[in-house]
Amino acid sequence: MSIQAITSFPKEKINILFLENISEKAVQQFKQNGYVNVRKLSGALSEDELIKEVKDVHLLGIRSKSLITKKVLHAATKLQAIGCFCIGVNQVDLKAATEAGVAVFNAPYSNTRSVAELVIGASILLIRRIPDKNIAAHQGIWMKDAKGSFELRGKTLGLIGYGNIGSQVSVLAEAIGMKVLFYDVETKLPLGNATAAKNMKELLGNADIVSLHVPETAQTKNLINKAAIKQMKKGAILINYARGEVVDLKALAVALNEEHLSGAAIDVYPWEPEKNGDHFETPVQGLKNVLLTPHIGGSTEEAQQNIGEDVSIKLFQYLERGITNGSHTVPAIGLPPIEGAHRILHIHKNVPGVMSAINTALAKNNINVVGQYLKTNDHIGYAVLDIDKKLSKKALELLKDIKQTIKVRLLY
Numbered sequence: 017m018s019i020q021a022i023t024s025f026p027k028e029k030i031n032i033l034f035l036e037n038i039s040e041k042a043v044q045q046f047k048q049n050g051y052v053n054v055r056k057l058s059g060a061l062s063e064d065e066l067i068k069e070v071k072d073v074h075l076l077g078i079r080s081k082s083l084i085t086k087k088v089l090h091a092a093t094k095l096q097a098i099g100c101f102c103i104g105v106n107q108v109d110l111k112a113a114t115e116a117g118v119a120v121f122n123a124p125y126s127n128t129r130s131v132a133e134l135v136i137g138a139s140i141l142l143i144r145r146i147p148d149k150n151i152a153a154h155q156g157i158w159m160k161d162a163k164g165s166f167e168l169r170g171k172t173l174g175l176i177g178y179g180n181i182g183s184q185v186s187v188l189a190e191a192i193g194m195k196v197l198f199y200d201v202e203t204k205l206p207l208g209n210a211t212a213a214k215n216m217k218e219l220l221g222n223a224d225i226v227s228l229h230v231p232e233t234a235q236t237k238n239l240i241n242k243a244a245i246k247q248m249k250k251g252a253i254l255i256n257y258a259r260g261e262v263v264d265l266k267a268l269a270v271a272l273n274e275e276h277l278s279g280a281a282i283d284v285y286p287w288e289p290e291k292n293g294d295h296f297e298t299p300v301q302g303l304k305n306v307l308l309t310p311h312i313g314g315s316t317e318e319a320q321q322n323i324g325e326d327v328s329i330k331l332f333q334y335l336e337r338g339i340t341n342g343s344h345t346v347p348a349i350g351l352p353p354i355e356g357a358h359r360i361l362h363i364h365k366n367v368p369g370v371m372s373a374i375n376t377a378l379a380k381n382n383i384n385v386v387g388q389y390l391k392t393n394d395h396i397g398y399a400v401l402d403i404d405k406k407l408s409k410k411a412l413e414l415l416k417d418i419k420q421t422i423k424v425r426l427l428y
Contacts, residue, residue, distance in 0.1 A: 027051050030335070031072050031094075036060050036079035038101045039324030049332060059291050067091040075331060077101055078108075080311075081290060086112035096425070097334050099327040103127060103314065105344050106232060114345040114395045117363035117422035121330040121342050125180050126322035127314030131257055132184040136192070138281035138307055139225050142253045143168055145279070147305050164278065169193035174223025176216060176239070177258065178204040182229035186210045197222055220247040225255065232259035242267040251278045257313040260284040269299040272306065279305035283313045338400050338427055340391075347391035347398045357386040358408035359427040362399040365420040366392045371399065377414045383407045396422060 027050040034043060034056040046054050060081035061069060070076060070092040077099045078084065084098060089112045098108060100122035113120050141147060144165045152159040173189045175182045175198040186196045186207050196210040199219045206212060213219040220226060226248060230236045240254065241264040248254070254277060256263045265286070271277045282300060288311055289296050300306050314323075333339035337353060338361045340346045346363060353359075364370045371390060378385060378401075387402035403411045408426065415424045 028053070030074045031055075032075040032077070033057070033069060033073045034077040035082050036101075038077050038079065039320040041321050042077065042099075042101065042324035042328045045325065045328045045332075063088060070095060075099065075335070077327070080104060080107055081288075082107060084108040084113070089113055089116050089118060092116075092118075096423075097121065097331055099331050101320075101323050101327050104231070108344075110344055111395075114393070115422075117346065117396060119334050119340055119343045119346040121327055121334070122344070123323040123326040126326050127316070127319035128180045128184050130316040130319040131181050131313040132188055134283075134313055135185050135227050135255055135257055135281075136188050138255055138257075139168055139173070139189075139227075139253070141307060142255075142279035142281060142305060143171070143225070145305050147279070147307055171195070171224040172197055172222055174198070174213070174219040174226045175210075175229060176200075176219065176226065177229030178206075178210075178212075179229060181257075182227075183207050185227060185229070216244070217247055220244060221249065223252060224249065225253045227255040228258040228262055230258050230262060232261050237261045238264045240264065240268070242270075245271045245276065248277065250276055253277065253279045253281075255281045257281070257283045260286045260288065265299045269303060272300065272303045279307075281307040281309075283309045284311055336427065340398065346396065347393050349389050349391045349398060349400060351389060351400060353428070354387050354402040356405065357402040358405050358411075360401045360403055360408065360412055360415060361423070361425045361427065362401065362415050362418070362421065363423040364397050364399070364418065365422065366395055366397045367420055370397060370418065370420050373418050374399065374401075374415060377418065378403075378411060381407075381410060381414060383411050383414075 030051055030053060032046060032051055032054045037058045043054055043056055063083065063085055066088045070088060072094055073092060074094050074096050076095060079102045084107060086109050095118050097119040100108065102122060103124050105120055105122050108120050110120060149159045170193060172195045175186060175196065178198040178200040182198060186198065189196050190208045197213050197219050198210055199213040199216050239262050245267055254268065268280060272280060280300060285298055330342050337351060338359055339351055340348050341350050384404040385401055386404060389400040391398050412424065412426050
């Protein structure tokens with residue numbers, strides 16, 4: 017990765033905090049780009065711990081365990097951006113971050129392949145009943161038996177959710193001879209020979225293996241419950257590498273014990289321990305033909321390196337150029353650098369009259385605007401102004417005094 021260091025913002029004064037053992041590649045990239053004050057902690061922090069740690073932090077890097085609440089954001093008075101080194105942003109109070117003018121970035125595509133491969137691997141292991149045979153072999157019991165063991169070829173894979181990961185699983189499944197049926201709340205173009213189901217009931221009733229690839233929302237909580245499981249084919253397999261709240265695990269345990277389902281692979285849970293070594297319980301522990309993994313669907317060396325690079329680039333672009341593409345809070349603007357000018361970033365409440373006030377203040381002081389960009393969302397506006405270098409300091413002070421201002425920053 018090479019992003020030209022064009023910012024005059026003092027990098028040696030930028031404080032960066034990385035939590036949850038974020039990839040060392042991200043740390044190296046920041047240091048190689050001149051950001052020397054980088055701290056890396058191995059675990060997540062509680063709300064009280066975060067409030068103490070973020071007071072002088074300009075950039076915060078997290079994964080999925082650190083909860084960035086309104087209180088944390090209120091304490092982080094110098095915070096410019098949060099990098100979520102994972103695919104989701106549920107752990108951040110996005111409304112509070114928007115109101116505070118803090119840009120939030122993530123890496124929604126970087127671990128797609130890792131999750132997709134593991135879904136196919138789990139499918140093979142479960143349909144061959146390898147977990148049971150593996151346990152028996154470790155216990156010194158010989159179980160050479162073909163009963164209940166099948167090939168994936170010719171079987172139907174049902175995908176609930178056909179986004180980045182679901183569609184990638186679809187491609188891999190077809191390559192090994194499976195039929196693919198998918199259901200998504202949005203209309204999606206099928207890849208290969210995949211077929212869209214009319215509804216979830218149709219998918220559940222026809223799939224030999226059901227794999228979930230949906231976000232965690234009020235609509236998806238307990239999406240796979242007792243009633244949905246009853247609609248599944250007898251002997252079917254359920255795989256959840258999506259979100260913990262999507263499956264009613266007690267109902268799943270009953271279905272497995274009653275042999276309505278023949279197996280399951282679960283990687284995400286409604287409650288998960290904060291750190292390695294902590295005690296962990298789930299209703300599906302100890303059941304036959306069940307694979308349990310500790311939220312490692314995207315945990316490969318390649319995925320973590322890709323995530324580290326993806327999020328780092330977005331943070332560099334925002335810090336050094338004001339580019340907000342991929343932000344979930346500050347409106348997205350892609351900007352080229354302008355020669356002979358200084359760039360000022362102005363984040364403000366989205367109310368009528370702000371841009372008029374900005375332009376009036378600059379015009380009254382004979383400040384020349386070389387370029388101007390504006391993008392808004394429901395809550396805030398993001399204005400980028402390229403100002404004549406000789407007048408940029410005066411412009412910066414004027415913009416700070418504009419009513420409804422949230423944040424102002426001079427770049428280069």
